[in-house]
Structures are given as structure tokens and as C-alpha cells.
Amino acid sequence: MVQKLETLIESASQTAGPYVHIGLMPTYAGNAGYYDEEIGTTPFLDESKAKGEIVEIVGSVFDGTGWAMRDALIESWQCDAGGVFPGDKGADPAFTGHCRFAADAESGEFTLRTVKPGSYKGRGGVESAPHISLWVVARGINIGLNTRIYFEDEDNANDPLLNRIEQRPRVNTLIAKKTGDGKYRFDIRLQGEGETVFLDI
Amino acid sequence: MTDQGPLIPRNRAIHPEPYDPGYKTSVARSPFLPLLSMESTPSEETGPRFGHTKLGALDNNLILNWTKGAAPAVGERILVHGRLLDEMSRPIPNALIEIWQANAGGRYRHKKDTYFAPLDPNFGGCGRTITDENGYYEFLTVRPGAYPWPNRANDWRPMHIHFSIFGHSFAQRLISQMYFEGDPLINHCPIAATIKDRSQLDRLVAPLDFSKSRPLDFLAYKFDIVLRGRRQTMFENKMEGM
Ligand SMILES: [Fe+2]
Numbered sequence: 034m035v036q037k038l039e040t041l042i043e044s045a046s047q048t049a050g051p052y053v054h055i056g057l058m059p060t061y062a063g064n065a066g067y068y069d070e071e072i073g074t075t076p077f078l079d080e081s082k083a084k085g086e087i088v089e090i091v092g093s094v095f096d097g098t099g100w101a102m103r104d105a106l107i108e109s110w111q112c113d114a115g116g117v118f119p120g121d122k123g124a125d126p127a128f129t130g131h132c133r134f135a136a137d138a139e140s141g142e143f144t145l146r147t148v149k150p151g152s153y154k155g156r157g158g159v160e161s162a163p164h165i166s167l168w169v170v171a172r173g174i175n176i177g178l179n180t181r182i183y184f185e186d187e188d189n190a191n192d193p194l195l196n197r198i199e200q201r202p203r204v205n206t207l208i209a210k211k212t213g214d215g216k217y218r219f220d221i222r223l224q225g226e227g228e229t230v231f232l233d234i
Numbered sequence: 235m236t237d238q239g240p241l242i243p244r245n246r247a248i249h250p251e252p253y254d255p256g257y258k259t260s261v262a263r264s265p266f267l268p269l270l271s272m273e274s275t276p277s278e279e280t281g282p283r284f285g286h287t288k289l290g291a292l293d294n295n296l297i298l299n300w301t302k303g304a305a306p307a308v309g310e311r312i313l314v315h316g317r318l319l320d321e322m323s324r325p326i327p328n329a330l331i332e333i334w335q336a337n338a339g340g341r342y343r344h345k346k347d348t349y350f351a352p353l354d355p356n357f358g359g360c361g362r363t364i365t366d367e368n369g370y371y372e373f374l375t376v377r378p379g380a381y382p383w384p385n386r387a388n389d390w391r392p393m394h395i396h397f398s399i400f401g402h403s404f405a406q407r408l409i410s411q412m413y414f415e416g417d418p419l420i421n422h423c424p425i426a427a428t429i430k431d432r433s434q435l436d437r438l439v440a441p442l443d444f445s446k447s448r449p450l451d452f453l454a455y456k457f458d459i460v461l462r463g464r465r466q467t468m469f470e471n472k473m474e475g476m
Contacts, residue, residue: 041321041460045434046249047411048257048425049396052344056334056360056398063345067300067358070288072330097262104346110282110404118280131282155275156237166277168407173259175250175428177409181277197272223263233244233269234278234405 046176053106053170054135061135073108073133076147082127085114085148090182090209090217093141094169097224101141104171105221108133109145109182111165116151149184155193162192164207169221179232182219183208198230206230239466241274241405242321250428257424258385278405279464284330284364293362296335296375300343300358307357309338309376311452314395314412314440318369321463325369331459332398333373334360340379349381374452380419392419392426401461412457413439 054062060071077083094105109132112118119130125148134143150163165182183189185208198204206229209217221229252264292299297307314333318326336342336359339351343359357376365371375395382390394411401407413420420426420439429435446454 039323040463041319041323042248042434042437043245043321043462044408044410044460045429045431045438046408047396047428047438048250048260049398049409050411050425051346052334052342053396053398053409055342055344055358056332056362056396059358059360062343064343064358064360067360068293068362069290072284072287072332072362073282097264097266100262102263108407110277110280112276118276120280120283129282153276156240156273161275161277164277166404168404170409171263173257173261173263175252175254175257175260175264176246177407178265179278179405194270194272194275197270224266228265228267230267231265231269233246233271234241234274 048172048175049106049170049177051104051172057106058133058135073131076109076111076129076132077127078129079127083114083148084125084127085151086215088147088149088215088217090145090147090219091142092219092221093143094136094171094221095223101136102171103136103138103141105136105143106133106170107135107143107145108168109147109165110168111147111150112153114148114151116153159193160191162189162195163187164192167221178223179234180221180229181207181232184217185209185211194232203230238279239464241278241403242463242465243271244462248431248434251430254424254428257428260428274403274405279403281400281402281404281406283328283402284400285328289362289364294371294373296357296359296361296373299361301356305356307337307376308354309357311374312377313372313374313446313448313452313454314457315370315372315443315446315454316457316459318365318371318399318401318459318461320401320461324463325365326401326461327365327367327369329365329369329402330362330400331365331371332360332362333395335375335378335395336381338376338379340381351379351381377414380417385424389424390419390422392417392423397459399459399461403462403464406461408459408461410438410459412455414455415439415441
């Protein structure tokens with residue numbers, strides 16, 4: 034026998050299931066007006082006052098057969114245009130950094146409207162390229178999948194996460210492609226050819 | 235701001251396998267390639283806070299919140315309560331917990347649920363609350379019914395409540411399900427069975443708790459939740475400029 038650890042074990046994940054929208058996006062589930070104020074419908078508290086460039090990122094979540102999933106739900110989290118995380122000192126008061134969005138039930142396409150994040154320095158003074166963190170859940174996903182959106186028109190050469198990806202072509206799975214002024218395309222492939230790099234951080 | 239240390243790496247052995255053929259939908263929705271592991275950064279260590287969100291007075295009362303208090307939902311009245319802690323046994327205060335569930339007959343109020351158990355006109359099926367300074371939370375609801383689902387030819391979900399939990403870090407984000415003590419369907423459920431460590435599944439089963447049951451009103455079930463913690467030793471580097 035050895036001494037007993039005092040630490041606890043994390044609760045196990047379970048799939049979000051097909052009805053996750055009831056709990057997290059009631060309007061999407063057909064239950065508009067359930068709450069006075071729904072959480073995460075936009076990352077803006079006041080879009081007209083938010084600092085930085087407004088961007089729209091459109092994409093789909095594809096399963097291993099290439100089918101654009103109709104039921105995926107995604108949350109995003111990011112710093113503001115100045116590289117400060119909401120809640121930290123000096124953060125943009127018009128911006129929450131958090132958004133919830135779902136694949137359209139007809140087309141399977143999602144849209145994230147937000148500000149383009151700045152870059153920040155992490156532990157040890159290492160600078161990250163601008164990125165948005167994503168968390169993807171759906172029926173059949175047993176534990177939420179974490180990934181990141183980077184931007185094609187930013188300098189990603191020295192990003193500490195991207196530089197850890199051994200197979201260089203896979204870096205592209207994390208980079209949103211510019212399709213127009215302030216518009217980007219970012220697809221997520223859960224499995225197989227072109228599989229997105231998912232994170233364990 | 236002082237550096238609270240990186241997140242303790244997730245022990246994935248205590249979570250479900252992403253690919254589990256017993257749960258058919260997971261087969262095409264699970265990555266084949268290994269995840270990219272690295273130490274957490276500010277993107278994972280920070281997270282949204284919901285102080286600016288106005289929660290309604292009935293948001294954690296699923297018996298009344300769909301009708302805005304006009305009429306109670308049908309079903310066995312229960313209190314679901316517990317504490318939100320991290321791996322270091324520290325309570326997590328001011329954290330958002332959201333739940334959703336089927337009604338007492340096993341039917342969800344969702345445009346995609348077509349099970350022939352009827353909708354209850356007085357039940358919506360979702361609730362939310364913020365943990366108090368001790369990480370404690372409560373919901374008043376009705377016990378959800380079991381329901382059939384398309385997987386193998388005759389699969390049924392045990393009675394369960396879906397939980398979505400925020401800590402203070404985005405990488406603590408967790409979705410799980412609460413099961414009920416004594417439900418025989420737990421041992422037949424392919425979704426519960428995605429968790430291979432039986433003690434981990436047992437920790438998702440809420441015991442009946444008479445200490446919180448209100449006589450002539452409701453029974454109570456206790457459901458504690460543990461999120462990832464953060465590592466802090468005397469040998470950590472401090473974050474630059476913080
Ligand atoms: Fe369910």
C-alpha cells in the first residue's frame with residue numbers, strides 16, 4: 034500500500050446527443066423565447082463599438098463519409114483584436130470572446146461572425162499567431178473535439194502549435210482560406226482524408 | 235494577474251473512447267489520427283465568464299420555467315443538486331451549468347424528436363444556473379422518462395439529464411450526462427458503455443439523497459461534477475509580463 038492521493042478524477046464526458054440545441058441554443062431547437070437572454074448568440078456586446086476587423090467564417094463539419102453534418106454545435110473562444118482575453122485587464126469591453134453556432138439544418142453550413150483576434154505572448158514570452166479556439170460537439174462525438182482556426186493572411190510561420198505538426202500538409206487543416214473582404218472558409222473534417230488536426234491541450 | 239499554472243493534462247483513459255462501434259454514430263464521427271498534445275496556453279487557460287448574462291429567476295426551475303410560472307410540469311418532482319470541483323478538490327464558484335432533458339414520458343421538446351410519447355404543454359426541458367461561492371448548484375425538475383433511440387434494433391436510453399459545464403478555462407469545457415441510482419437500463423445502454431472504466435460510469439450515477447428531499451414535495455438526487463484542475467508547483471515559470 035502507498036499513500037492515498039488527495040486529487041479527484043475528472044468526470045467522464047458523454048456525447049452531447051441529438052438534442053444538445055435544446056439546452057445550449059433553444060431558439061435553434063425551435064424553442065425561441067425560452068430564456069430572456071440566450072448565451073453565446075454573438076461574441077459582441079456591442080458590435081458597433083468593437084475594436085478591430087469584423088470577419089465572417091463559414092464552413093461545415095464533415096463526418097468520415099464526407100457528409101456535412103446537420104447537427105454539429107460549435108463554441109468559439111478567442112482574445113480581442115488587441116490580443117487581450119475578455120475578463121483580463123485592458124480587454125475590449127464590447128467583446129465577450131465567446132460564441133455558439135450550429136450547422137444549418139438544411140445546408141450543414143455554419144457562420145461565425147466575430148473580430149479577427151490579435152496575437153499574444155504566452156508563457157515564456159512565446160508569441161502565437163492570431164487564432165480562435167473551437168470546441169465541437171454532436172451526437173456520436175463522445176468527447177468534445179478541440180481545434181483552432183488560424184488565418185491564411187497572417188504570418189503563421191512561428192506559431193508554437195502549428196510548428197508541432199509533423200506532417201506539414203496537415204497544418205492547412207487549421208488555416209481559414211480567404212474568400213473575400215473579411216470573409217473566410219474553414220471546414221472541419223472529423224475523420225479520414227484531410228482530417229483536421231484536433232488538440233489535446 | 236499571477237500565473238495559476240498550466241492545466242493538468244487530460245487523462246483520456248477515464249473518458250469514453252471516441253470510436254466505439256457499439257454506439258454506431260461514433261464510427262464515422264471519431265478522428266482516426268492521434269490528437270496533437272501540448273502544454274496549455276492562455277487560449278485554453280482563460281475562458282468565458284457569464285456575469286454579464288441575465289439569468290431569469292426561474293431558469294433553474296424546469297417545473298415552472300417553460301410556462302413562466304403559470305403551470306407546473308407533469309412528473310415525479312425532483313431536486314438535482316451538487317458541487318462543481320476541480321481535480322485539486324477546489325470548489326469552482328460562479329460557473330455556468332446548463333441542463334436539458336426529456337419530459338416524464340421520455341419526449342424532448344425538439345423539432346427533431348418524433349417519439350410518440352406526448353409533449354407536456356407545461357414542460358420545456360432546459361435549465362441553467364451559476365454555481366455559488368462554494369461551487370454548489372441546484373435544479374428543480376421532473377424525473378425524465380427512458381426513451382428508445384435508433385442504434386441497434388431495440389436500444390433504450392436510461393433516464394438521464396444532459397449537463398453542459400463551464401469552468402473558468404475553455405479547456406475545462408465538458409458535456410456529460412447524469413444517470414439515476416437503480417436504473418436497470420444503465421447496464422444496457424451503448425452510450426453509457428462508451429465509458430470503459432466502470433468506476434467512472436458509476437460516478438455519473440446520482441444517488442437518492444434524503445438530506446435534501448422536501449417532505450410532501452420533492453425527492454432529491456446528488457450529482458457532483460469534477461473538472462480539470464491546474465498544476466502549480468514552486469518550480470513553475472511565471473508568465474512573461476504578468
Ligand atoms: Fe438524451
